Amino acid sequence: xxxxxxxxxxxxxxxxxxxxxxxxxxxxxxxxxxxxxxxxxxxxxxxxxxxxxxxxxxxxxxxxxxxxxxxxxxxxxxxxxxxxxxxxxxxxxxxxxxxxxx
Amino acid sequence: xxxxxxxxxxxxxxxxxxxxxxxxxxxxxxxxxxxxxxxxxxxxxxxxxxxxxxxxxxxxxxxxxxxxxxxxxxxxxxxxxxxxxxxxxxxxxxxxxxxxxxxxxxxxxxxxxxxxxxxxxxxxxxxxxxxxxxxxxxxxxxxxxxxxxxxxxxxxxxxxxxxxxxxxxxxxxxxxxxxxxxxxxxxxxxxxxxxxxxxxxxxxxxxxxxxxxxxxxxxxxxxxxxxxxxxxxxxxxxxxxxxxxxxxxxxxxxxxxxxxxxxxxxxxxxxxxxxxxxxxxxxxxxxxxxxxxxxxxxxxxxxxxxxx
Numbered sequence: 001x002x003x004x005x006x007x008x009x010x011x012x013x014x015x016x017x018x019x020x021x022x023x024x025x026x027x028x029x030x031x032x033x034x035x036x037x038x039x040x041x042x043x044x045x046x047x048x049x050x051x052x053x054x055x056x057x058x059x060x061x062x063x064x065x066x067x068x069x070x071x072x073x074x075x076x077x078x079x080x081x082x083x084x085x086x087x088x089x090x091x092x093x094x095x096x097x098x099x100x101x102x
Numbered sequence: 103x104x105x106x107x108x109x110x111x112x113x114x115x116x117x118x119x120x121x122x123x124x125x126x127x128x129x130x131x132x133x134x135x136x137x138x139x140x141x142x143x144x145x146x147x148x149x150x151x152x153x154x155x156x157x158x159x160x161x162x163x164x165x166x167x168x169x170x171x172x173x174x175x176x177x178x179x180x181x182x183x184x185x186x187x188x189x190x191x192x193x194x195x196x197x198x199x200x201x202x203x204x205x206x207x208x209x210x211x212x213x214x215x216x217x218x219x220x221x222x223x224x225x226x227x228x229x230x231x232x233x234x235x236x237x238x239x240x241x242x243x244x245x246x247x248x249x250x251x252x253x254x255x256x257x258x259x260x261x262x263x264x265x266x267x268x269x270x271x272x273x274x275x276x277x278x279x280x281x282x283x284x285x286x287x288x289x290x291x292x293x294x295x296x297x298x299x300x301x302x303x304x305x306x307x308x309x310x311x312x313x314x315x316x317x318x319x320x321x322x323x324x325x326x327x328x329x330x331x332x333x334x335x336x337x338x339x340x341x342x343x344x345x346x347x348x349x350x351x352x353x354x355x356x357x358x359x360x361x362x363x364x365x366x367x368x369x370x371x372x373x374x375x376x377x378x379x380x381x382x383x384x385x386x387x388x389x390x391x392x393x394x395x396x397x398x399x400x401x402x403x404x405x406x407x408x409x410x
Contacts, residue, residue, distance in 0.1 A: 015136030016109055019153040019177060031154065036403050037115045048109045 002038055004029040004045065006054040007074070013048035017041070046071050109136075112153070114178025114404030117303045118368045120156050122296050122361045125354060128163040131170045138173055140164075153177035156367065157299045159184045159292075178408040180299035184291065200407040201305030207386055208306050208321075208378060217381035221312045224380030228328050228373070244313065251331075258336055262343040281349055282342035288350045289334035290326065292357040294319065297326040300370040305407030306378075325374055333360040371405065 004017060006027045014027070020041060021029035033041065038058060045054050053072025060067045067085070070078055075090045129142040138152035152158065152173060157180040160166065166181070174181050199205045211217045219240055226234040226243055230250065234243055252268075259266030259282065270283045279287065301308050301321055311320025313327070337356045346352045361367065379385075402408065 011135040012109060015134065016112075018137035018149045018151065019112065019173075020115070020151055021154075022151060023149060031151070033115075033154075034119045037119055040113070040115070040403060044110055 002029075002031045002033055002041075002056065002058045004041070004054060004056045006045070006049065006052055007072075008052035009054065010048065010050050010052070013045065013050075013052075016044055016048060042069065112173070112176040113402050114176075114303075114408035115153060116403065116405050117156055117300050117371060120154050120367060122155075122358055122367060123157050123159060123292060123354075124150060124155055125159045125161060126150070126164050127161045129165075131160070131164055131166040133167065133169040133173050136173075138170060152179045155179050157182055157295045159295060162186055175409070178303060178404055180295070180302065182295050182298075184295075197409075198302050198307050198309075199305075200302070200409055203386055203388075204305040204406065205307050205310075207383070208310050210386075211378055211381040211383060212310050212312060214381075217383055218312055221377060221381045224377050225313060225324060225328060228377065229331070240313070247313075254331055254335070258339040262336075262339040264339050264343045281345065282339060285338035285342045285349050285353050286335065288353040289338040289357055289360075290330065292354060293326050293330060293334050294322050296361065296366065297329075297370065298322045300367070301325060301374065303405040303407045304371045304374050305405075306374065325370070325377070328373060328377070329364065329366060329370070333364045333366060 002021070004021065006014065006017070006029075009027065014023070017023070017029045020033065020037070021031035024030050038056075042056055045056065049072050051072075053070070053074045055068055055070045055074075055076075057066055057068035059065055062085075063083075064085070068078070070076075075092070077088045077090055079086050079088045126140050129140040129148075131138070131140050133139070134147065138150045140148045140150060142148075150158065158174065160181060160183050162185065171181065211221055222240050222243060223234055226247060229247075234246065238246070255269060256266060258264075264282050265280075266282060267280065269286070270279050298308050298319060306321065308319050308322045309317070311317070311324050314320040314323040317323070334357060337360045338353060341349060341352045341356055344352075
């Protein structure tokens with residue numbers, strides 16, 4: 001199982017992803033592909049994402065049962081804690097560069 | 103070019119990594135934002151993951167744009183124009199004989215009486231799970247096969263409690279066929295589509311057959327027969343026994359299951375290679391005096407016969 005979520009992606013990349021995967025919600029693509037095809041698709045995402053951002057998750061033989069990669073800037077950042085891959089949610093940066101207290 | 107970043111060129115993925123077949127019944131098949139879509143008369147768009155499909159059956163009531171055909175060929179998806187209920191009319195999208203070495207190998211095997219007989223014997227061995235009797239001509243083997251096939255149809259008909267007269271191929275009068283025959287025709291059409299796509303993807307020619315000859319799809323029938331009685335035939339009889347309202351639709355749904363359970367897409371290309379190698383000829387290398395192409399072929403993840 002493979003899931004890709006893109007935000008702010010150019011239409012041609014969204015169209016291209018629909019060549020192999022099913023777009024079940026805006027920017028959310030689902031499919032079931034082999035490693036080689038997955039790598040080819042991710043290469044396409046990186047080359048086509050421009051100013052947007054994307055994440056790809058797939059099931060694999062890790063402790064959590066899946067792995068994921070990201071590209072582009074997003075407030076959710078992957079962090080690795082003792083071999084466990086988690087996600088940090090960064091605070092919003094306001095105009096003067098200070099972190100919002102939210 | 104306006105200097106914007108461009109996406110990598112589209113390439114086919116291997117047949118074994120795909121899903122089998124999709125039927126498109128009504129609407130305009132087109133390309134929007136680089137995606138393969140069917141737009142119906144109400145303007146509803148349906149995306150079709152063309153790159154993840156082996157073949158698309160286009161039924162009466164579809165129109166296909168030039169861009170859609172280009173896209174299907176780029177991703178190595180075979181477009182098949184079929185008549186009502188899967189009676190085949192025409193096919194395109196993937197020209198055959200993409201690999202001259204394989205085409206010549208196949209032709210050499212088919213031209214020589216001795217190697218052709220070896221290939222035919224191998225095909226019978228795979229179908230009936232036992233070696234055919236020695237010293238029989240292809241003609242005699244075909245006779246033995248015909249009897250066995252008739253018996254198998256009768257056996258399946260008895261097993262599923264279906265009234266069976268004989269196999270009726272009259273595709274000019276579709277509705278005249280009885281339900282089991284309609285189910286069988288619909289199911290085999292599905293199998294032939296997938297088989298033809300696999301033969302093309304492997305780089306061979308659909309017309310160069312061994313048991314069947316003289317038809318544009320002779321080799322398709324040869325290869326499909328290797329899988330027919332373990333996949334679509336029992337399924338067609340099972341569906342016929344339920345006397346369904348829409349036999350063709352039921353059959354198509356069941357075809358998908360049958361292909362998945364038999365792991366057809368994973369087995370089909372290796373089986374083609376296995377059958378041909380029974381001819382005992384070495385795969386031809388490049389002749390000494392030949393020169394390599396000026397623009398070398400790029401490495402692709404698709405199958406050998408896919409035009410990358």
